[in-house]
Amino acid sequence: IPDIEPSTTTKLTIDGIDGFSFHQEVELEHRSRSISGLIQTDKPMYKPSDMVRFRVIVLDAELKPPANLTFIEVNIFNPEGKVVKKWNAAKLFIGVFEGDLQVPSTPMLGMWSISMTVGEEQIISKTFEVKGCLTSTITVRSPIDLQVVPLMTPLVKHQGLHLTIAAKYDCGNYLDGLAKVELYLNDDELDQMQEFEVHGLSQKWFSFNEKLDVPDNQRNMRVTVTFIEQDTSKDTGYKWFNIYSLEEIGTMITASFVLLTDRTVIKDTEITVYKYPYQVELVKDRLQFRPGLPFKCALQFRYHDGAPAKGISGNVEVGWLGYEKAVMSDDTGLVKLELPINGSIEQFHLDMIMYTNLPSSYNMKPTEPIDLEVTCNKRMSFFVYYVISKGKLIESSFVKIRIPSTKHRLTQIKASEKMFPKAKVVVVTVTKGDEFVWDSLDVDFSHLGNHFDIIVDENVFKLGHETVIKLKGRPGSYVGLAAYDKSLLDISKHHDIFWKSIEEIFNRFHPIHANDADLFHSTGLFVRTNSYTVLSLRGSSERSGYYINRPDIMKFPVQSNFLDTWLWKNVTIGLTGTHQLNETLPNTSASWCLTGFTIDPKYGMRIVQKPVQIKTILPFYIVENLPYSIKRGEVTVLNFTLFSNFKEGCIGSVTLYNVANEMELVGLPTTGDYSLQDECITCELVILTCLLSEESYTKSVVVPPNSGVSISFLVKVRKLGEITVRVKTSTEIGLKMEELEKVVRVVPENILFNKTISRIFTVEHAKPYFLNNTLDITRNLINNSLKVQFLLYLIDNVENLLHTPKAFAAPTMIDFFSNIAVIEYLKSIDSTDKYFNVIDEAEKRLMQKAVAMITTNYHEIMKYHNSDGSFGHWYNSKGSIFLTALIAKSLRLASKHISVVDANKIDKAFNWLASKQHSSGRFDEMGEITYQDLQDGSRNGVALTSYVMIAFLENSHSFKSDKVKSMIDKSVNYVAGLLPNITDVYDLSMATYAMLLHNHSNKAIALNKLIHVSTVNEGSGERYWPRESGTVETTAYGLLCYLQAKYYEDSITMVIWLKNNLKISSRFSNSHEIFVGLQAVARISSIFAPDRIDYVINLHYMKNRTLHFRITGQDENTLRYNEEMGLTIHGASEMISVYIVGNGIGMYQFVYECSVDIRNIAEGFILNVEKEFTNSNNTLNLKVCTSYDPDMAPNRSNKAIVEVNFPSGFAVNKIENVTITNPVQSFELLYNNTTMMVYYTSIGQEWSCFRVTANRSLKAAFNRVAYVLVHDVYKP
Structure with a gap:
């Protein structure tokens, strides 16, 4: 194959010779890439000073190491996209390169990436996260594993179920508790409910109260089991003797410990009841038969567990063929048949009448x-x-x-x-x-291919013991081993490689x-x-x-989260095909996944099919069952369990520390030191002593032999963000203390809203600036929750641009472009540095953060990329004109700031767009309509056509072909031809901008028409374009038109209006307006660069409070001045006056946030929530219905999100659609299933409903209010 570009059209021509008349042409597909690769890291998340260990595996098209490739280039990028470590000539050993990176002690936090490049082409990259705080000292922290399985295959003739119910920790310790079993013959038809005690494992027969009919071959029924872990203190027989001596504390201990430490697990299990003890499948030699030829087929008999059923005898009857034969299944469960087919038969039916009971696989050898x-x-x-x-x-x-x-x-x-x-x-x-x-x-x-096995004789070891690992594989092959805590798989499987890879x-x-x-x-x-x-x-x-x-693709069990790795080693298999390792196990209690892969030059790569599970246990250890998140001010139970593997009972102590005074330790009215041991040790008392102070809370308990004891602490959290929960354990026999530490997320009691007031000002000595700024404070404001900051430039809250959800494409794309606009803005104001002689560190950090964000966005965006070059709203969805245009121009801009952008994907996206142009020049949306103003096409498609042309024209320097230029001319001429009939200002603003970019002959006419339909405030002189929706976006395009026409002085009035109306909210962002607005702001900021600044700013607030400060070009504080003002709200609003005198140009902001009680607030949507608690208040059932307000225009929303936040202790179990007309498109579970985001393409005036069930896993003594919220993605 000649060295040609991948995009070149290649044909194979076949011509006859020597008088043979033949001519045919075949189009060939040219695939340039002949190698690919994988990257494996030892874990998905790292903290400062950690060592990142990784492997790069290079494979050719035959899944073997490339024969002629010896060196590759490997780069590690920080979140800013800068190379922090580089291997220009990384040498491959049997297709593998191993490297490492020491994370700095003060690193840039966020998503880092490792990339592998060959020549000029990046082959593969993988991300990993560096976080500032991870769990430190680790102990076993497994959740309760509740298993519900039938003891035998349920058959309809049994009219009942024989169930095995087992409750244990993953480390193997069985638990005692109460089981509540509910049998539902249909989804909502309760047949019976039974309660009984479970001591680790219980087997019980349940006879159906109602007769169960199975009209088909099988029927599903539901079994709900609620397991409540038994508080050991209830089984001790202890009574509170001498209660008079505990009158101040005894009752409190009883209430907080006995009533609130029962941890609950709920499991729904679908169990299938079968009519017959086995199943049969017709295995055909071909999908169709040919009349006149014998038809070969076989009946495959299997039990319901997949095992072959041999010895089944009966008669086979074939309708219309007159075929009947007595048969019996062989040892593989097969009954082989050869059916005679005459020339008139078009179809036939086959029946098997069985007499007795009983599978199979035919395994090919190499x-x-x-x-x-x-x-x-x-x-x-x-x-x-x-x-x-x-x-x-x-x-x-x-x-x-x-x-x-x-x-x-x-x-x-x-x-x-x-x-x-x-x-x-x-x-x-x-x-x-x-x-x-x-x-x-x-x-x-x-x-076939390569083979590889890992063999470990034992699976459970004590800490620090040695284990023997035996490896079997091809002689001379490379083996890469990794062992990590299997709870890592709950965080992410992204770091490892699997057969699916x-x-x-x-x-x-x-x-x-x-x-x-x-x-x-x-x-x-x-x-x-x-x-x-x-x-x-x-x-x-x-x-x-x-x-x-x-082969089955293995599935890992889901476990709790924390971070640790044990083994990272590579070896070469010896001539015998085996290798033995003697490895010392870590001094950490955990369940480990030992996995590995092998790669051989001849036989290729193989990954171990089922990782080896190894457990390391302590004789005495603690596990946690902490919530993922809690609400501030909520009295919450922190649950732990002490386990003992001693042969005799012992006394253990658990101390909870109040780290950095982040929480209030609740449980005793006064601090003190008291002991019950002298009086009650003969009563088998579990709680022996409690020691409480402001810094720590210690409980001492008796732990029975080979068992566990539940311990809980009541706390009330003071701060938002993340808190550290730290406990230490010790025993009376002086064993080494064990420490457990976990970070728990703390969320606000109410929704936190951010709002911004922005103003651009110009002052001269003779013309001072004065304005009263009124903060827009809602009446539903929570008292004392307002926080106000005064900032001198716009983009300090850049991180707030990234709070739109990511389960569908559009917000991700818009966030991507918004952050590119932020970078463009920051670069545009870099020119001021030459006047200030200062590099502002805060601005540098903002730049770094924005670059990190677009790097993360880029990887997220690629999930929505289709093979034809387009981008869709959902995974594997049809390409959208709007989204593809948006992301094509976004990628072109991003390529200036990050190196991971693939230029071929940009070209392919633009080519796809060009191919969708109508002969008239118009563009119509092919994908889903999620942004009505732009996509609906009701106004001759002017908005979308102009939008696509803007994407091309802003990147016109990249298009050299006459074909593309002709395509652009056709579409701009189409829009220009409709100019007299354009009445919508939104369409007009985009059409005018497209004509100005194109330098069309009608650009002046369009601009004059746009100016004519604008509105100017009489008092302030601010110019804008009012519209029922999209006013900010329309005005931003108007500003871009002014700047393109070089009407610089007149444009300042639009900038002032935009700053007053461009709202950047930390919770919801009107994302499309924001990114267009930021684009306009970035453009004007690059034009206005003052060469001298000297002015004084005076702030007056709360009647008699004043702040004064001076800004000069020589002052190192010039670029930004922060002054946090603790304003107390009196009434519904607050006034802050700004008075500026001097010389210069600038922009200031008031950024303020407040907590809002959103109950009974309705805007745009109607929301109805029906709630029901069942299963002794352990199950919460919600039916959520929403519709679009009929008084709103248009009559449908854009893409919409329903956010369901559950009370503390509840986690989502299942969700189902209720309405068919407008079903849920997708949903996303956040924060360990405690919050659910439900996505709709749009919501109309009809009801759109879904049901969701959440189960209680933890208890809170005092619950804060939870809420359901619905909003429009583009117009929140």
């Missing part, structure tokens, strides 16, 4: 021949077969049939590692009637696209013929051989 029977309805004199794998022709041959026949057995194809992981066998022949007949079969060979690489290398018009093309081959008729023996769907084993 050297075993593939036994195929080639059958044709006409006599064959020859056929040709092809074996295709990984885009290559592995084997082919011409088979001559000496005596023409309708069938021929083919046994010469042997399985080999070249066919790994899957291959396709294609057979073709030509009949005497000039018919080209073919068929194909997919064969799975994923069990290999499959994704394979599919990227060798995609075969279905082609209904040319089914043969779907095989990966092509056929060209002058005269033959091409016949297929199958439909468009593929067939697979029934005898091939398919």
